[in-house]
Each structure stands twice: as C-alpha cells, then as structure tokens.
Amino acid sequence: MIKKNRTFYWVYLDFLAKASRNPVYREINQQFYDNCNAIGKEIIQLGQKEGIFAVNLSAEQTAPKIRAVIDGYLIQWLMMDRTTRKKQSAFY
Numbered sequence: 520m521i522k523k524n525r526t527f528y529w530v531y532l533d534f535l536a537k538a539s540r541n542p543v544y545r546e547i548n549q550q551f552y553d554n555c556n557a558i559g560k561e562i563i564q565l566g567q568k569e570g571i572f573a574v575n576l577s578a579e580q581t582a583p584k585i586r587a588v589i590d591g592y593l594i595q596w597l598m599m600d601r602t603t604r605k606k607q608s609a610f611y
Contacts, residue, residue: 528593556582 538544559582566572 525597528597532594532597552583552586555586559583559585 534544535548538548560578563572563576563578563581567574567576567578
C-alpha cells in the first residue's frame with residue numbers, strides 16, 4: 520500500500536508541475552482542492568457538533584490549512600529515503 524501511495528503522489532507532483540503552466544490542468548486541480556476543502560469542512564463541522572472542535576473555529580478557513588499541512592507532510596515523506604521514513608514512521 521505504501522508503494523502505491525508513493526507512486527500516486529509522485530505522479531500528483533508531476534501533475535502539479537504541469538498545472539502551474541496549463542490552465543486546464545489548473546482547473547482540474549482546483550476542483551480536487553475544492554472537493555478536499557468541502558470534505559474538510561464537513562469533518563470540522565461534525566467535530567464541532569460532537570464537541571471535539573471549538574465552535575468558534577472557522578471550518579471555511581481551517582479546511583484549506585489542513586489540506587496544506589497534509590500536502591506538506593506528503594512532500595516531506597516523498598523526499599525521505601527509506602531509512603529515514605522507517606525512523607519517523609510514527610509521524611508520517
């Protein structure tokens with residue numbers, strides 16, 4: 520499973536490089552992020568209803584930040600060698 524995830528994210532990074540210069544790819548990527556943000560907002564709002572997250576937390580502003588953290592960790596994970604990944608597996 521880890522190998523499939525790594526392969527997917529390598530392809531995704533290549534896609535992002537193309538999206539930075541191609542408006543069609545950029546629109547596809549925007550739709551992906553819009554979907555991720557919608558899911559993130561739902562999770563935050565559910566957590567607020569269940570008392571897990573503070574009610575004054577803005578789901579609209581927080582969801583994209585969560586996605587940014589996920590993307591940042593994935594890039595770091597991709598750039599690590601196998602030994603480093605095993606040592607830090609609790610964090611990734």
